[in-house]
Amino acid sequence: MEPFEHCLNLELRKANRVLSQIYDSFLAPSGLKTSQFSILRAIKFLKNTTNSELQDTLVLDQTSLSRALKPLIRDGYIDVRVGVDRRQKQLLLTVKGRTLYADAEKLWLDAQAYVSDKLGPEMKRSLLNMSDIVVELKG
Amino acid sequence: MEPFEHCLNLELRKANRVLSQIYDSFLAPSGLKTSQFSILRAIKFLKNTTNSELQDTLVLDQTSLSRALKPLIRDGYIDVRVGVDRRQKQLLLTVKGRTLYADAEKLWLDAQAYVSDKLGPEMKRSLLNMSDIVVELKG
DNA sequence: ACAACTTACATGCATATACATCTTTATACA
DNA sequence: TGTATAAAGATGTATATGCATGTAAGTTGT
Numbered sequence: 001m002e003p004f005e006h007c008l009n010l011e012l013r014k015a016n017r018v019l020s021q022i023y024d025s026f027l028a029p030s031g032l033k034t035s036q037f038s039i040l041r042a043i044k045f046l047k048n049t050t051n052s053e054l055q056d057t058l059v060l061d062q063t064s065l066s067r068a069l070k071p072l073i074r075d076g077y078i079d080v081r082v083g084v085d086r087r088q089k090q091l092l093l094t095v096k097g098r099t100l101y102a103d104a105e106k107l108w109l110d111a112q113a114y115v116s117d118k119l120g121p122e123m124k125r126s127l128l129n130m131s132d133i134v135v136e137l138k139g
Numbered sequence: 140m141e142p143f144e145h146c147l148n149l150e151l152r153k154a155n156r157v158l159s160q161i162y163d164s165f166l167a168p169s170g171l172k173t174s175q176f177s178i179l180r181a182i183k184f185l186k187n188t189t190n191s192e193l194q195d196t197l198v199l200d201q202t203s204l205s206r207a208l209k210p211l212i213r214d215g216y217i218d219v220r221v222g223v224d225r226r227q228k229q230l231l232l233t234v235k236g237r238t239l240y241a242d243a244e245k246l247w248l249d250a251q252a253y254v255s256d257k258l259g260p261e262m263k264r265s266l267l268n269m270s271d272i273v274v275e276l277k278g
Numbered sequence: 279a280c281a282a283c284t285t286a287c288a289t290g291c292a293t294a295t296a297c298a299t300c301t302t303t304a305t306a307c308a
Numbered sequence: 309t310g311t312a313t314a315a316a317g318a319t320g321t322a323t324a325t326g327c328a329t330g331t332a333a334g335t336t337g338t
Contacts, residue, residue: 009162010177014198015270016155018277023148038149059153087316131154138157226286
């Protein structure tokens with residue numbers, strides 16, 4: 001009897017949904033979703049950055065990022081300035097954004113610790129390694 | 140120098156985005172997205188099923204599934220009947236739905252083969268195993 | 279039989295995500 | 309110096325996803 005062939009994509013999506021909900025529940029007190037937290041975090045590390053640099057960092061479509069930034073700009077966490085190349089926009093955290101990030105980072109650390117503990121170091125390495133390999137498939 | 144601590148959730152999300160785009164591009168000729176394909180596939184294997192059985196199978200929130208079904212019902216791929224328990228709905232593939240699934244399954248097989256080849260058997264096992272473990276975290 | 283509770287599903291709302299396409303600005307080259 | 313091309317973003321459209329909440333229908337205890 002041929003075993004059921006699991007769809008790699010569905011399995012990954014299921015894991016993604018579960019993991020995102022876990023991180024989201026930890027981050028909830030900050031009012032941020034994990035995707036928003038990731039954007040703030042990326043900008044924090046990249047300092048003054050641009051839309052396209054963020055796209056690469058987050059492996060996110062240009063149009064997706066464009067929209068994802070909106071609520072963060074609207075709520076005053078990210079500041080936008082026209083670049084030297086006037087097509088570009090410079091993105092940076094506002095004071096409010098840095099404060100929020102600092103608070104949310106504590107919650108994120110809890111989530112990361114919780115999941116790390118549940119997975120164990122081996123499975124954690126496996127997740128990171130596998131994710132890396134899959135991202136490499138991007139053409 | 141402490142290495143950068145990767146967010147497990149972000150890494151998984153990035154992989155998820157890339158993989159979903161690959162599967163979506165293979166499935167595009169059918170007009171289905173992978174999430175829709177997964178729903179048809181699940182109903183095909185479960186035969187006559189219900190909303191809540193699908194939720195468990197797909198690890199999907201009740202409200203998410205409720206909405207995901209809409210376009211598939213609207214386009215005539217899934218038939219809905221009230222169950223014996225009149226709160227429930229019986230879901231089954233229509234003839235049109237079975238035909239579409241059969242066509243899309245060929246495209247899915249190509250995607251699955253493409254990705255399996257790129258990943259290799261070990262990484263594939265790793266993906267499935269890791270996904271399974273993460274889904275287990277769901278409380 | 280009836281009130282309290284629970285279960286199944288839908289809806290309002292907000293964000294997440296990407297494809298096709300449009301606008302604006304820069305660059306390259308005849 | 310124009311003009312074709314490329315690059316950066318935004319927008320229209322559609323689905324994906326989940327939380328809070330609402331509604332209808334079944335179940336339970338008295």
